[in-house]
Amino acid sequence: MKDVHCALTIAGTDPSGGAGIQADLKTFQELKSYGMSVLTSIVSQNTTGVKDVHHLPETFLKSQLEAVSEDMPIHALKTGMVASKPMMNVISQWLETVDCPYVMDPVMVAQSGDPLMNKEDQRYLQEYLIPKTSLVTPNLPETEVLVGGKVETKEEMKEAAKVIVEELRAGAALVKGGHLNGRAVDMLYDGKNYYEYDSERIDSSNTHGTGCTYSAAITAYLSQGHSLPEAVEEAKYFVTEAIRHSFDLGKGNGPTNHFALREEVLNRWL
Numbered sequence: 001m002k003d004v005h006c007a008l009t010i011a012g013t014d015p016s017g018g019a020g021i022q023a024d025l026k027t028f029q030e031l032k033s034y035g036m037s038v039l040t041s042i043v044s045q046n047t048t049g050v051k052d053v054h055h056l057p058e059t060f061l062k063s064q065l066e067a068v069s070e071d072m073p074i075h076a077l078k079t080g081m082v083a084s085k086p087m088m089n090v091i092s093q094w095l096e097t098v099d100c101p102y103v104m105d106p107v108m109v110a111q112s113g114d115p116l117m118n119k120e121d122q123r124y125l126q127e128y129l130i131p132k133t134s135l136v137t138p139n140l141p142e143t144e145v146l147v148g149g150k151v152e153t154k155e156e157m158k159e160a161a162k163v164i165v166e167e168l169r170a171g172a173a174l175v176k177g178g179h180l181n182g183r184a185v186d187m188l189y190d191g192k193n194y195y196e197y198d199s200e201r202i203d204s205s206n207t208h209g210t211g212c213t214y215s216a217a218i219t220a221y222l223s224q225g226h227s228l229p230e231a232v233e234e235a236k237y238f239v240t241e242a243i244r245h246s247f248d249l250g251k252g253n254g255p256t257n258h259f260a261l262r263e264e265v266l267n268r269w270l
């Protein structure tokens, strides 16, 4: 039988389909990993912002995690929105029972600017979950929260990535420069080497879900056995094309196009 690569996302929902669990599963599917999902919170949101949030009881989170891991292989996993201390505790303990790469997208605010986590929980995330990661993927505002200072240049991104690995004890850090002006540059530090990922900046405001999509793509490639620098390189290409071919949908920042790569291939034939 053909090898099946299984990727799990632990995250909140986006009923408008561009971010959260929905973005993660679409990305896993596009990249040919078998996608699985465990819900943390049900979020009433769309491209314009967050309307309401319902956190699932942590006992139910635990039950979902156990249901997946007692039955299915997990070759890589990611967490997105994990917005309460009890949920972080459950995930932290459950992580002791699995053995695969763990990518954390430290979701703190939605792209619309709406907060998805309070300050005390941000500290808890650092203490209890970051030391268990293989990779953390903060955007610039999240990086500033994690390192406690301004991060506005490429040099500062490098320094911040080092702090996240050496002081917060992440396995590796990918500081994303999507919020800077100029080219879209991301900086990976794996504890030994720096890797820079650079793409043109696409003139589009349809960036709802880019962070989720990027970390899900990294997770998919890791589930297939790629090295971390390779997985980030491939995922960067995937998210860049997803932004280039994004959809003008909704009244706010539209969603990215998770089947952009497929569309490029199809266009070559049509």
Ligand SMILES: Nc1ncnc2c1ncn2[C@@H]1O[C@H](COP(=O)(O)OP(=O)(O)OP(=O)(O)O)[C@@H](O)[C@H]1O
Pocket (backbone or CB within 6 Å): 110, 111, 138, 139, 140, 176, 177, 178, 179, 184, 185, 186, 199, 200, 201, 202, 203, 204, 207, 208, 209, 210, 211, 212, 214, 236, 239, 240, 243
């Ligand atoms: N306009 C753009 N053109 C090209 N690449 C972009 C653009 N905006 C963001 N990116 C890239 O998309 C990826 C996600 O980065 P970003 O910093 O936007 O993450 P995020 O803030 O978590 O996502 P979001 O903006 O959805 O909240 C990074 O590789 C970043 O460089």
Ligand SMILES: Cc1ncc(COP(=O)(O)O)c(N)n1
Pocket (backbone or CB within 6 Å): 011, 012, 013, 014, 019, 020, 021, 043, 045, 080, 081, 107, 109, 110, 111, 207, 208, 209, 210, 211, 212, 213
């Ligand atoms: C449930 C959920 N998780 C994460 C995000 C952040 O999305 P983005 O990738 O736009 O930062 C979101 N809006 N909703």
